[in-house]
Amino acid sequence: MSGKVFGQSVTRNEDPYLLTGKAEFIDDIELPGMLHAAFLRSDYAHARIKSIDVSQALKRPGVVAVYTAADFGDYWRPGPLQVPPPTAIKGSVFHARTLVPIAKDKVRFSGEPLALIIAESRYIAEDAFDDIIVEMEPLDAVVDLEKALEPGAPLVHEDLESNLAAHVVQERGNYEEAAAKADYVIKRRISVDRCAGAAMENRGLLVDWNDRTREMTIWASTQAPIPLRNSIAARLGLFESQVRVITPYIGGGFGPKIMTSQADDVLLPIVAMWLNRPIKWIEDRRENFLATTSERDQLHYAEIAVTKDGIILGVKDMFYHNTGAYDPYGMTVPLNTQTHTVSNYNVPNFKTEVKMVFSNTMVVTPVRGAGRPYGVYVMERLIDYAACELGMDPVEIRRRNLIRSDQYPLPTGIIGQDFVEGVLDSGDYPEELRKAVELIGYEKFIKEEQPRLRAEGKHKGIGVVCFTEGTSVGPYEGARVTVGANGKVNVSTGISTQGQGHFTVYAQIAAEELGVDVRDVNVTTGDTGHFHWGAGTFASRGTGVAGSAIHLAASKVRQKAIKLGSKLLGVPEDQVELCDGKVCVAGDHSRFISLGEMAMKANPTRGTFEQGAEPGLEAVAYFGPPYGSTGAGALAMIVDVDPGSMDVKIEKLAIVHDCGTLVNPMLVEGQILGGLSMGIGNAFYEQLKYDENGQLLTASFMDYLLPQATDMPDEVLLGHVERPSPLNELGMKGVGEAGAIPTPACFAQAVENALADCKLQIAETPLSPSRLFELVKKSTEK
Amino acid sequence: MKPIPFEYYAPSSVAEALDTIAELGYSGKILAGGQSLIPSMNFRVARPGALVDLNNIPELAYIRPNGDGSVAIGTMTRDSKVEHDAEIKRRFPLIAEVMTYIAHPQIRNRGTFGGAIAHADPAAQLPAISLLMNADLKLLKKGGERWVQAEDFFLGPFMTVLEPDEMLAEVVLKPLPARTGSSYKQVSRQRGGYAQVAVASAATLDEAGRCKQVRMVLISVGDTPILSKEVSRILVGQKPGQEAFEAVAEAVAKGEIDPGTDVHATADYRRHLTRVLVVRSLTEAFQRAAL
Known part of the structure; x- marks a missing residue:
């Protein structure tokens, strides 16, 4: 489906502002009398707080106030559970221990705030760190997931019996029966670690309380402006209408900015009221690494039951999931793992069990990929182990088990992050695999190139994997579309934008419906003063859900314009059309009224008004899908392994993806490439490495290796399979996380293939040259 | 921060x-x-x-070829100037090559040649290269000047013989003998990143094609860049070749380095990588010497 602008690679409406440095980010905003905040954070990961003496800090010139938990009285309380518990899943256990705004009595991770300093500048606030005397009694830290659940392990939350945060078992069919019938059952221990969001811009908050109007304005670098506004208003006892959250331009989100109950979110609004001065806090990179949120490690005990023909009879996966010190974001990440473990394949019997574990590390919440890459890694590895056992080609075994294109809609029997049973709405997985295999030149590589390269002593390998991406989940988003007297169109929606290109995609959707130039559509996102209903930017839902709401609102405006146009032009409604910013008579465009004039006429200021009508060329609409739409794809890559240094270069990569209707192919490509770079990071570079004391060893970009342009493959080939989703009028599915999901699994397969003579079986990610060296050494020693 | x-x-x-x-x-x-x-x-x-x-002292930034074949580099000369200087490229091709491993162009536009040597980071390239070439270092203080050879300059990680009232003012790269080839081999986790291990070598052949002189420096495997003694003990007077290079690699890995384990690599891997890169670097240096 494509139109005049819908479906076209329109260049971005936002780029002129960004590229000329005019876009305003939170740290660009300066208010008169503004103060600066800094948090003194705990070095210990687990310790009891004996005392905090701030008296010296208060004497430092330029320090305005210093607060600890005690100063907040009853205002101090654990934050809300941002995502509901998984009560929809029978037998599930969930212990909510939500984030506390500032540590009281005990710290549970290194980086947890101990004191809040407000000063005339950030420099002075940081100078005051040295003035504060904190007495702590260190406790043993909980870091290892299996040890955490052993009897006698130190407890992160002492009111619980163990460090078990949640336990969920889901099953379709009967795995044990299937395994009994299988020719082969292959079992492995697989460890998967994931990464930080590491957005280019860290978090930030600027709070301005106006004591005369009793209104609060907050600028925030957030993915969830409306939930943030709601929780701040509720805590302060204000109406939502008294609090306005504005998201200026944001330099990336990637997940962690969905949090609305961090120390700054909770404490700065009330302190700004107490001091009656604006307060700015800009998170620095060290704080981002230590104390925002991220994804982390899972440990899987997984098995696959197959026939000798490579037909999958069943999969069982018992895994531990690290939720960090608290679990404010419920079980979104591990539930995504459960729903994404087998979703590409016909697996009649599937049992998945998760034990979510508290540890003395930073809180885990979704990061681009959000639980899905773990599931895909485990499943794709299991299939590779099975292929190896059976002596079968990895592509062939996948072909034999993929869900066919005539099986949709296909209920999965597994409940996911939106608490309804997952249903695969549409797709064509075999076609995606076929195309990816063709793009990478699989047959030629395996049959001709690889044998020749091996003879030359070169170690190049190929990998091919499949994945799904649950996207565009509910509950809902909304939008207001308004034609101005200037003849241009204004769109506002509640979700915020972190650089994805919403200002363009949304403009395309509205422009197509209203027949205006895409440059004449102004889009406002994430400003509760403009639109104040909605949930936020997460789960690759911006285009599928908010975009659908914009489409519906624009359709309503279109109907309004046609109705009024028919009246004013004196022709029947079916002879009125919208084009070039005008309402015209079909077939005779010389008879028209401009949209701007029409907007004036739709808002009469004298005379009478039709009963039941609504003024203006304006409409509001909401959209909520019954369940999320599922994107999917296949990824193939060729790697070159240096057998001396064990360094790996990705030479060529091909990805085929189905995100339903492509609204803007250029932006889809950008999303896929960005996701891939994150996936490559997860495969070979990025790791939040904690030692046994809960100390983060990679807390700066010197040690935390974020992929660079030079780490991207030399050649990337993109292909699309376009199977529109039946769940929204435009047939859209999300694509924001696609590239991040399959990459570690594909990388592992390709490296194994390159080192085939080593009999290497990889069961972990991320890898590094040093780790590969160890693994090869172990496998050749066997 | x-x-x-x-x-x-x-x-x-x-x-x-x-x-x-x-x-x-x-x-x-x-x-x-x-x-x-x-x-x-x-x-x-x-x-x-x-x-x-020192950024407001233009007299500290220069590249001056001397008549004796040496080149003097003022301490504040930006890395990117050295990287792209035609005379450096002609006389010391290895220097130009090594410069491209130092971080990224933006950083090389600010970073200085003398600053990196005085900073004495054991994982950095320029201290190691100054040691490989045994550069002459001019140290100035109020009312005084002394010259120190690179071999005597580095004391430990980020520690040198510089006194608090002294500055490194100039680095002089001495001319290489005829029939000298040099090579730099580095493995880092990412382009522009720190070396996991790097090996720099410079080899000179005599007219009979035997090793006349050879120097080799090992980076990121000890508290300072390490100047190998084994390399000359094993190779000088010998016909260079794979077997001899492997003997050097073995001797170096066993006795001359002290790699550590960190978040990126184990000591065991660094030792292995040193062996690999010693052979690769010597092979290339001798090939270039023979050209």
């Missing part, structure tokens, strides 16, 4: 700079390109009481 309060001096001549550092003593710290110092100040790891900024 903001530095502690510090004083800032911006002398406009070498004499003024030397006066200032003499006065400040241990509380003063010289600011050259700032590519290492400023981040460590922001982390509050470095807490100098005063910075003496």
Whole structure:
């Protein structure tokens, strides 16, 4: 489906502002009398707080106030559970221990705030760190997931019996029966670690309380402006209408900015009221690494039951999931793992069990990929182990088990992050695999190139994997579309934008419906003063859900314009059309009224008004899908392994993806490439490495290796399979996380293939040259 | 991530700079390109009481070829100037090659040749290359000047023989003998990143094609860049070849390095990688010497 602008690679409406440095980010905003905040954070990961003496800090010139938990009285309380518990899943256990705004009595991770300093500048606030005397009694830290659940392990939350945060078992069919019938059952221990969001811009908050109007304005670098506004208003006892959250331009989100109950979110609004001065806090990179949120490690005990023909009879996966010190974001990440473990394949019997574990590390919440890459890694590895056992080609075994294109809609029997049973709405997985295999030149590589390269002593390998991406989940988003007297169109929606290109995609959707130039559509996102209903930017839902709401609102405006146009032009409604910013008579465009004039006429200021009508060329609409739409794809890559240094270069990569209707192919490509770079990071570079004391060893970009342009493959080939989703009028599915999901699994397969003579079986990610060296050494020693 | 309060001096001549550092003593710290110092100040790891900024002293930035075949490089010469200098490329092709491994172009536009040597990071390239070439280093202080060879300059990680009132003012690269080839092999986790291990070597052949002289420096496997003694003991007077290079690699890995384990690599891997890179670097250096 494509139109005049819908479906076209329109260049971005936002780029002129960004590229000329005019876009305003939170740290660009300066208010008169503004103060600066800094948090003194705990070095210990687990310790009891004996005392905090701030008296010296208060004497430092330029320090305005210093607060600890005690100063907040009853205002101090654990934050809300941002995502509901998984009560929809029978037998599930969930212990909510939500984030506390500032540590009281005990710290549970290194980086947890101990004191809040407000000063005339950030420099002075940081100078005051040295003035504060904190007495702590260190406790043993909980870091290892299996040890955490052993009897006698130190407890992160002492009111619980163990460090078990949640336990969920889901099953379709009967795995044990299937395994009994299988020719082969292959079992492995697989460890998967994931990464930080590491957005280019860290978090930030600027709070301005106006004591005369009793209104609060907050600028925030957030993915969830409306939930943030709601929780701040509720805590302060204000109406939502008294609090306005504005998201200026944001330099990336990637997940962690969905949090609305961090120390700054909770404490700065009330302190700004107490001091009656604006307060700015800009998170620095060290704080981002230590104390925002991220994804982390899972440990899987997984098995696959197959026939000798490579037909999958069943999969069982018992895994531990690290939720960090608290679990404010419920079980979104591990539930995504459960729903994404087998979703590409016909697996009649599937049992998945998760034990979510508290540890003395930073809180885990979704990061681009959000639980899905773990599931895909485990499943794709299991299939590779099975292929190896059976002596079968990895592509062939996948072909034999993929869900066919005539099986949709296909209920999965597994409940996911939106608490309804997952249903695969549409797709064509075999076609995606076929195309990816063709793009990478699989047959030629395996049959001709690889044998020749091996003879030359070169170690190049190929990998091919499949994945799904649950996207565009509910509950809902909304939008207001308004034609101005200037003849241009204004769109506002509640979700915020972190650089994805919403200002363009949304403009395309509205422009197509209203027949205006895409440059004449102004889009406002994430400003509760403009639109104040909605949930936020997460789960690759911006285009599928908010975009659908914009489409519906624009359709309503279109109907309004046609109705009024028919009246004013004196022709029947079916002879009125919208084009070039005008309402015209079909077939005779010389008879028209401009949209701007029409907007004036739709808002009469004298005379009478039709009963039941609504003024203006304006409409509001909401959209909520019954369940999320599922994107999917296949990824193939060729790697070159240096057998001396064990360094790996990705030479060529091909990805085929189905995100339903492509609204803007250029932006889809950008999303896929960005996701891939994150996936490559997860495969070979990025790791939040904690030692046994809960100390983060990679807390700066010197040690935390974020992929660079030079780490991207030399050649990337993109292909699309376009199977529109039946769940929204435009047939859209999300694509924001696609590239991040399959990459570690594909990388592992390709490296194994390159080192085939080593009999290497990889069961972990991320890898590094040093780790590969160890693994090869172990496998050749066997 | 903001530095502690510090004083800032911006002398406009070498004499003024030397006066200032003499006065400040241990509380003063010289600011050259700032590519290492400023981040460590922001982390509050470095807490100098005063910075003496050399960026306003144009007389410290130059590349001057001397008549004896050597080249003098002023301490404030930007890395990117050295990288692209035609005379450096002609006389010391290895230097131009190594420069491309130092971080990224933006950083090389600020980072300075002398600053990197004085900073003495054991994982950095320029201290190692100065050692490979045994560069002559001119140290100035108020009313005094001394020359130190690179071999005598480095004491430990980030430690050199520089006194608090001294500055490294000039680096002189001495001419290489005829029939010399050099090579630099580095493995880092990412392009522009720190070396996991790197090996630099310079080999000279005699007319009979035997090794006349050879120097090799190992990077990131000890507290300072390490100048190998085994390499000349094993190779000088010998016909170079794979077997001999492997013997060197073995001797170096066993006896001359002391690699550590960190988040990126184990000591075991670094030892292995040293063996691999020693062979690759010597192979290339001798091939180039034979050209």
